[in-house]
Amino acid sequence: MSNNTPNMPSLFSFFRKNPGLYFRGMKNQLKQGLPMDLLTLMGDYIKKTKKADSSPTQLVANFTAGFPVEFLLAFDVWPGFPESSACTAGMCEITQPLIEHAEGMGYSRDLCAYMKTSVGAFDKGYPYDFGGSPVADMYFGTNGVCDTHTKWFENEARKHGRPYFAMDVPCVVSGSDEARWAIDSDYIVAQLYDLITFLEQQTGKKFDEEKFMNIVNKSQECSRLYLEFFDYRKKIPAAEYFVFMRVFMYAVFAMWDLDAGIKYYRNVLEKMKKRYAKAPEKIGKPEKYRLMWEGITLWYGTDFYKELEKKGAHVVYELYTESSAFRRKKTSTLDETFRQMAKEFTSATYILEQDRRIPFIEEKIKDYSIDGLILHANMSCRPSAAGMQDVKTEIEKRSKIPVLILTCDMIDPRAFSEGQVRTRIDAFIEMMEENQKQKQDQILSGGTGQWQTINR
Amino acid sequence: MKTFAYFDSGHEFPEEIVMAAGFSPMKILGDVHQGTAAADEYLFPFFCPFARGCLSDALANSEKWDGIGVAHGCDATDHHYDMWRAHVMGVPIFWVNTPMKIDQTAQIFYRKELTRFIDNLIKQYSVKIGENELKDAIRLSNQVKSLMQQLASLRAKKDISNQDYFEMTHKAVQMPKELLVEELKTTLADWEGRGPFPAGKTPILLTGSDVTFVEYMELLDTAGLRVVRDDLSLGERYFATTIPDTADPVQALVTYSFDMPRSATRVPSDSRLEYILGALKDTKIDAVLSQNMKFCEPYAMDAVWTVPALKGRGYHVMHFERDYTPSDNQMLTRLEAFKETIQQKGGRQNV
Numbered sequence: 001m002s003n004n005t006p007n008m009p010s011l012f013s014f015f016r017k018n019p020g021l022y023f024r025g026m027k028n029q030l031k032q033g034l035p036m037d038l039l040t041l042m043g044d045y046i047k048k049t050k051k052a053d054s055s056p057t058q059l060v061a062n063f064t065a066g067f068p069v070e071f072l073l074a075f076d077v078w079p080g081f082p083e084s085s086a087c088t089a090g091m092c093e094i095t096q097p098l099i100e101h102a103e104g105m106g107y108s109r110d111l112c113a114y115m116k117t118s119v120g121a122f123d124k125g126y127p128y129d130f131g132g133s134p135v136a137d138m139y140f141g142t143n144g145v146c147d148t149h150t151k152w153f154e155n156e157a158r159k160h161g162r163p164y165f166a167m168d169v170p171c172v173v174s175g176s177d178e179a180r181w182a183i184d185s186d187y188i189v190a191q192l193y194d195l196i197t198f199l200e201q202q203t204g205k206k207f208d209e210e211k212f213m214n215i216v217n218k219s220q221e222c223s224r225l226y227l228e229f230f231d232y233r234k235k236i237p238a239a240e241y242f243v244f245m246r247v248f249m250y251a252v253f254a255m256w257d258l259d260a261g262i263k264y265y266r267n268v269l270e271k272m273k274k275r276y277a278k279a280p281e282k283i284g285k286p287e288k289y290r291l292m293w294e295g296i297t298l299w300y301g302t303d304f305y306k307e308l309e310k311k312g313a314h315v316v317y318e319l320y321t322e323s324s325a326f327r328r329k330k331t332s333t334l335d336e337t338f339r340q341m342a343k344e345f346t347s348a349t350y351i352l353e354q355d356r357r358i359p360f361i362e363e364k365i366k367d368y369s370i371d372g373l374i375l376h377a378n379m380s381c382r383p384s385a386a387g388m389q390d391v392k393t394e395i396e397k398r399s400k401i402p403v404l405i406l407t408c409d410m411i412d413p414r415a416f417s418e419g420q421v422r423t424r425i426d427a428f429i430e431m432m433e434e435n436q437k438q439k440q441d442q443i444l445s446g447g448t449g450q451w452q453t454i455n456r
Numbered sequence: 457m458k459t460f461a462y463f464d465s466g467h468e469f470p471e472e473i474v475m476a477a478g479f480s481p482m483k484i485l486g487d488v489h490q491g492t493a494a495a496d497e498y499l500f501p502f503f504c505p506f507a508r509g510c511l512s513d514a515l516a517n518s519e520k521w522d523g524i525g526v527a528h529g530c531d532a533t534d535h536h537y538d539m540w541r542a543h544v545m546g547v548p549i550f551w552v553n554t555p556m557k558i559d560q561t562a563q564i565f566y567r568k569e570l571t572r573f574i575d576n577l578i579k580q581y582s583v584k585i586g587e588n589e590l591k592d593a594i595r596l597s598n599q600v601k602s603l604m605q606q607l608a609s610l611r612a613k614k615d616i617s618n619q620d621y622f623e624m625t626h627k628a629v630q631m632p633k634e635l636l637v638e639e640l641k642t643t644l645a646d647w648e649g650r651g652p653f654p655a656g657k658t659p660i661l662l663t664g665s666d667v668t669f670v671e672y673m674e675l676l677d678t679a680g681l682r683v684v685r686d687d688l689s690l691g692e693r694y695f696a697t698t699i700p701d702t703a704d705p706v707q708a709l710v711t712y713s714f715d716m717p718r719s720a721t722r723v724p725s726d727s728r729l730e731y732i733l734g735a736l737k738d739t740k741i742d743a744v745l746s747q748n749m750k751f752c753e754p755y756a757m758d759a760v761w762t763v764p765a766l767k768g769r770g771y772h773v774m775h776f777e778r779d780y781t782p783s784d785n786q787m788l789t790r791l792e793a794f795k796e797t798i799q800q801k802g803g804r805q806n807v
Contacts, residue, residue, distance in 0.1 A: 017551045071504075106763065106775075108756040110753070110756065111753060147531045147754065148757070150556065150723050151720075151753070151754065154723055154724060154725065155760060155761055168529075168556040168557045168562065168723075170555075171537075173537045173541070174541050175537045175541060180553075186565070186568070187561065187568075211713070307760075326637070353538055354539075355538075377502075381501050382500075382502070382531055382532070382535070382751075382753075386503070387498075387539060389498050390498065390538075390539065390542060407500065407502070445606055
């Protein structure tokens with residue numbers, strides 16, 4: 001809404017005040033080697049968020065990951081996504097002073113670094129391109145991923161004196177049965193109706209079911225296309241790797257413009273189909289080791305992923321990027337849609353309970369011909385780090401591949417010790433090398449091994 | 457009596473249901489002296505040390521228990537449950553999903569959840585949990601809460617050390633309730649006969665993460681700080697309100713759960729500040745010690761707004777993070793400095 005965020009400067013005035021920071025950020029963004037159409041898509045979201053923030057009539061809402069954005073779109077409310085802005089700051093490798101600034105404001109060192117980046121960037125008056133976020137007209141949080149989300153946005157809403165809606169997603173634990181699921185589902189569905197009432201009160205508009213269903217169908221199509229791309233990552237070599245995917249997921253995650261997202265994903269898929277049909281050998285990079293990554297990416301770690309690639313190790317599958325696609329099943333009625341959403345909130349691949357998580361990883365290891373698994377024990381995201389020791393034990397036993405636990409932080413570079421990580425990666429690569437040799441020997445002696453691995 | 461242990465990062469677990477099933481509820485509190493090594497095999501060192509202490513406790517002692525309940529409180533209870541289920545052997549483990557919100561929709565959910573928990577206990581142990589059993593359990597529980605209220609109110613008037621109070625809050629969640637009632641009555645008579653609030657001690661309100669080991673309370677006393685009010689789950693949150701005496705005992709438990717002083721894990725948490733302000737006003741004290749255990753996210757998040765809100769109202773407030781360790785002399789220096797600051801600014805010395 002008009003002048004919601006009076007202290008957010010334009011990119012130009014930010015550049016004039018902080019030329020060194022600006023150039024460092026831009027340089028680090030560019031070194032990722034992202035294609036122009038993807039950078040344009042990201043830029044479109046930033047541009048439109050700024051426009052919505054300065055519009056005298058446009059309502060803006062800030063939401064956390066996992067929140068059903070379709071409801072905001074159905075009420076013509078602009079979806080602001082501060083986490084994505086924090087991620088951008090992470091890619092620019094400018095988060096440390098922002099995090100330290102937030103800690104100076106009273107935020108503990110042990111709290112989520114996305115939150116601290118966002119809070120610090122806002123307080124220092126950084127634009128959306130560099131971690132800042134608009135003051136929204138209303139705030140939406142959910143604990144589907146973590147409790148921090150709900151507390152973070154409750155604090156923000158309180159600070160700015162704006163209304164807040166929290167969605168309580170019951171935690172699914174191992175051993176849950178259908179009876180429990182029925183109770184959880186009823187609770188989530190009831191809250192979605194509460195959400196409609198809340199939005200009607202805040203916007204003064206009536207809920208338009210037809211419009212909502214149209215939006216949901218589009219988000220379903222957007223998710224379908226996004227997930228179809230994963231099929232090309234199963235190929236050897238894979239179509240794209242982690243540094244690309246973590247930005248590629250923006251359109252399906254933030255959902256600010258579903259038509260543009262559908263168009264973009266469709267174009268990428270068409271190009272990919274043609275490329276694989278024409279010259280598959282020119283796609284991807286020589287893959288000596290195909291890796292799976294569990295946990296959030298190291299946003300500041302572009303060099304780290306490049307180092308891996310130099311060693312022939314490429315991250316070809318992540319549960320994190322797959323979890324950003326929500327509307328996986330076509331629905332035709334409101335009730336069916338709400339039930340489906342309830343299912344999705346408790347089944348995102350990022351937050352699976354151990355009963356589902358371990359077999360899911362095991363299955364993906366086969367699907368993507370994985371040679372090694374890296375578990376990111378993320379100090380900023382304890383829910384995702386919980387259970388990783390058991391995942392390591394079980395996957396090593398079941399899938400017979402090396403598993404490495406890296407204790408770092410998704411966006412706080414202070415938790416990344418380059419020398420230690422390098423030593424551990426080298427040892428991990430050696431284990432994969434040894435593993436491949438053993439498999440090859442097995443096959444040559446008439447046993448079974450991974451066909452793709454030895455034919456690479 | 458059989459023991460039903462529970463892991464609860466707040467005061468979320470419905471003790472009365474397991475009491476109605478014939479068990480003695482016992483809150484798992486870990487043992488700071490034993491450390492967390494056993495749990496560290498399954499949980500990273502950057503997880504809440506109290507939660508790791510509780511898992512270590514369960515790994516060492518579960519054979520003595522007849523059941524374990526884990527109640528949804530914070531991310532630790534939610535996401536550590538699977539590790540409990542995988543590694544704590546020989547005892548049935550139940551999950552109780554208390555809602556984060558406190559509105560009507562959440563109440564309907566919680567009622568279903570409690571009913572499901574009751575059904576699961578009946579199925580597992582072949583026990584009867586009817587209306588009468590629940591009402592008897594509620595009556596006994598309310599007796600405990602009422603006696604704890606009387607005891608706690610003496611802290612501002614009498615010479616009740618922090619350790620003495622801690623010991624009673626500890627027993628309240630760990631002792632069999634019938635025995636506890638007798639112990640509370642004896643203690644009440646003892647405390648009523650104590651001398652007045654000691655000169656030289658500064659009365660404070662203690663808020664934040666639960667204090668689970670006595671050495672921390674001793675440290676406060678050594679620094680001259682006497683806890684006369686608190687909003688801890690091992691404290692006033694447990695007994696500040698009683699369970700309504702209504703015809704429907706399950707609904708009474710739902711109402712109780714939603715009416716008790718809020719913890720930082722619930723949203724909205726604004727009423728948590730209201731309780732603190734009310735306590736400060738009622739007891740006429742002006743100093744607040746706010747703390748959170750290392751890695752305790754809910755209270756670290758809340759401190760960001762509660763501490764300035766209290767300071768803005770003119771209260772003396774100190775906030776800090778503390779470790780899971782029984783001895784912390786560096787902390788003593790800070791606590792003594794806090795007391796001196798209160799004195800210099802004209803804060804109350806005694807009642």
